Amino acid sequence: MDRIPDSAKRKRVYAREEVCVGCRLCEVYCIAAHSSYKNDLIKAFKRSYIRPVPRIVVEERKPISFGLQCRHCEEPECVKGCITGAMQQDPETGIVTNDEARCIGCWTCILACPYGVIMRDYREKKVAAKCDFCIENGGEPACVKNCPNEALYIGDVRESCDDAEGGPDK
Amino acid sequence: MSFVIIGNSTAAIGAVEGIRRYDKHTPITIISDEPYHTYSRPLISYYLGGKTTEENMLYRSKDFYEKNNVKTMLGVKAESVDFKKKEVILQDGSRIPYSKLLIATGAKPFVPPMEGLGKENIFNFIKFDDVKKIEKVAVKGSKAIVVGASFSGLKAVEALVHRGVKVTVIDIMSRIMPRVLDDTAASIVMETLRDSGVEVLLNTTVEKILGGDRATGVLLKDGSELSCDFIILAIGVRCNTDIVKGTELKTNRGIVVDSRMQTNIPDVYAAGDVAEGYNFIEDKYMEIAIIPNAYKQGETAGANMAGACKVFDKGFIMNSMPLLGLPIISAGVSEQREGISVKTVYKPEKNSYKKFYIKGNNLVGYLLINDVDRAGIYTSFIKDKTDISAFEDSLGSDDFGFVSLPKALRKDKMLKGEVV
Numbered sequence: 001m002d003r004i005p006d007s008a009k010r011k012r013v014y015a016r017e018e019v020c021v022g023c024r025l026c027e028v029y030c031i032a033a034h035s036s037y038k039n040d041l042i043k044a045f046k047r048s049y050i051r052p053v054p055r056i057v058v059e060e061r062k063p064i065s066f067g068l069q070c071r072h073c074e075e076p077e078c079v080k081g082c083i084t085g086a087m088q089q090d091p092e093t094g095i096v097t098n099d100e101a102r103c104i105g106c107w108t109c110i111l112a113c114p115y116g117v118i119m120r121d122y123r124e125k126k127v128a129a130k131c132d133f134c135i136e137n138g139g140e141p142a143c144v145k146n147c148p149n150e151a152l153y154i155g156d157v158r159e160s161c162d163d164a165e166g167g168p169d170k
Numbered sequence: 171m172s173f174v175i176i177g178n179s180t181a182a183i184g185a186v187e188g189i190r191r192y193d194k195h196t197p198i199t200i201i202s203d204e205p206y207h208t209y210s211r212p213l214i215s216y217y218l219g220g221k222t223t224e225e226n227m228l229y230r231s232k233d234f235y236e237k238n239n240v241k242t243m244l245g246v247k248a249e250s251v252d253f254k255k256k257e258v259i260l261q262d263g264s265r266i267p268y269s270k271l272l273i274a275t276g277a278k279p280f281v282p283p284m285e286g287l288g289k290e291n292i293f294n295f296i297k298f299d300d301v302k303k304i305e306k307v308a309v310k311g312s313k314a315i316v317v318g319a320s321f322s323g324l325k326a327v328e329a330l331v332h333r334g335v336k337v338t339v340i341d342i343m344s345r346i347m348p349r350v351l352d353d354t355a356a357s358i359v360m361e362t363l364r365d366s367g368v369e370v371l372l373n374t375t376v377e378k379i380l381g382g383d384r385a386t387g388v389l390l391k392d393g394s395e396l397s398c399d400f401i402i403l404a405i406g407v408r409c410n411t412d413i414v415k416g417t418e419l420k421t422n423r424g425i426v427v428d429s430r431m432q433t434n435i436p437d438v439y440a441a442g443d444v445a446e447g448y449n450f451i452e453d454k455y456m457e458i459a460i461i462p463n464a465y466k467q468g469e470t471a472g473a474n475m476a477g478a479c480k481v482f483d484k485g486f487i488m489n490s491m492p493l494l495g496l497p498i499i500s501a502g503v504s505e506q507r508e509g510i511s512v513k514t515v516y517k518p519e520k521n522s523y524k525k526f527y528i529k530g531n532n533l534v535g536y537l538l539i540n541d542v543d544r545a546g547i548y549t550s551f552i553k554d555k556t557d558i559s560a561f562e563d564s565l566g567s568d569d570f571g572f573v574s575l576p577k578a579l580r581k582d583k584m585l586k587g588e589v590v
Contacts, residue, residue: 059573081462083212085229111490116544156589
């Protein structure tokens with residue numbers, strides 16, 4: 001039996017570790033994109049009362065480096081495990097976002113995420129912070145846009161690529 | 171055709187979402203003895219502690235039932251099931267026919283026999299109604315006794331501390347959270363509890379609850395007495411199989427299901443805390459009373475009810491619990507057994523403790539205290555039965571991540587799903 005298709009072609013951000021130079025500009029622009037001064041780096045860093053946490057992990061062990069952020073899995077472990085219902089997946093776009101007003105910081109999503117890309121954010125009320133594909137900025141991720149080396153890029157995702165249980169028909 | 175679900179919590183909601191992936195139209199009826207819109211049970215401690223509101227406890231949005239074409243019968247108790255006629259029988263005798271039925275009745279409190287039970291200020295700690303009663307008596311400066319120092323008992327303790335209640339917690343075992351923590355980990359958590367003024371009494375039990383209509387204290391096994399203003403019993407839970415007791419539906423501790431969540435009776439499914447699903451680490455069918463498991467079992471049951479063929483055979487215990495600001499995450503095996511080796515990384519200066527349970531080339535369990543970031547990478551090793559031999563030494567290091575993995579494995583994980 002076919003699953004009712006509930007998403008158009010899904011996209012996610014991928015990394016090329018061979019050309020990443022570990023400059024962390026992705027982190028810098030991610031912070032700015034999630035501040036009150038989305039388009040102004042200097043204000044974002046100098047005027048933000050509390051600086052947002054970056055929603056991308058930059059891993060580095062020379063000479064290897066790469067940025068890693070939410071894969072917006074087709075079968076998202078964080079959404080299925082979320083105890084509050086704050087973590088939700090948009091059925092149209094497949095983008096996974098966390099409703100920070102409802103999140104209580106139990107870290108079950110951190111326990112569940114196989115990529116380790118959900119952060120603890122203690123700035124105010126403690127909540128889980130994660131990549132939202134910059135949907136508020138038109139779905140154009142700031143990390144990709146500002147990567148000087150195209151070490152981050154947006155790729156199409158195969159349908160049914162996740163082998164999470166409860167996933168595609170077996 | 172009609173789908174009927176008994177229960178309105180995580181597994182039931184998972185089932186609705188599982189059904190609607192495949193079948194947008196067949197009517198679904200949810201029957202629940204609780205009068206509430208679906209809410210998150212684990213949030214009751216956060217509600218009691220003033221960390222969330224009734225509105226933010228909703229597990230799905232207000233329009234969830236309408237959007238998913240679900241008819242609800244809330245505050246209505248399903249009494250039994252007539253499996254021959256395929257009808258659910260309600261408390262008032264009326265009958266609700268089903269084509270396919272999901273039993274998702276969850277768990278109920280386990281209370282061992284104890285003298286003096288049944289007094290008005292003795293509470294369980296499972297449902298929203300429990301904390302609605304507790305909040306009336308848990309006033310600043312009052313004294314509480316919590317029986318049971320596992321997850322739910324300690325979440326109750328935390329909430330009471332936030333309300334300014336003086337708490338004593340009692341457990342029969344020699345350390346708190348005995349199934350998850352070892353002695354070192356327990357001592358770290360004990361320190362957090364003591365810093366918040368919580369008194370912990372171990373190796374003891376309540377012999378008798380003292381008082382008349384109201385509990386005024388307890389008599390402990392060693393003969394000592396403690397006074398209190400109220401008592402919370404959080405000793406444990408059992409599968410809530412009441413509705414099917416004595417019927418042809420097969421049960422052990424919980425309802426017996428296969429990996430598609432089917433019971434022994436055609437068109438009858440069970441999911442969540444009431445079911446004995448497959449635990450793939452223990453390689454046996456058993457209850458796995460945690461939210462992620464309840465959701466996935468429900469989702470799997472729903473998909474199969476809607477005619478898909480879906481299997482859930484990757485269940486295992488996992489828990490995350492910040493306790494009074496101290497994060498604790500555990501998954502899989504949490505005790506030393508034959509054939510399992512253990513690796514620990516303890517950094518007292520950071521109050522960080524990490525323990526890994528390794529069987530052959532596989533990670534089968536772990537415990538993280540305080541430094542819990544990226545824990546899910548470890549969870550995925552358990553679930554995927556990843557061969558960890560090439561990077562076992564780096565487990566628990568501060569910068570552990572995909573960079574620690576062999577290139578081929580890292581690339582496989584990072585580029586998974588890409589259309590090239």
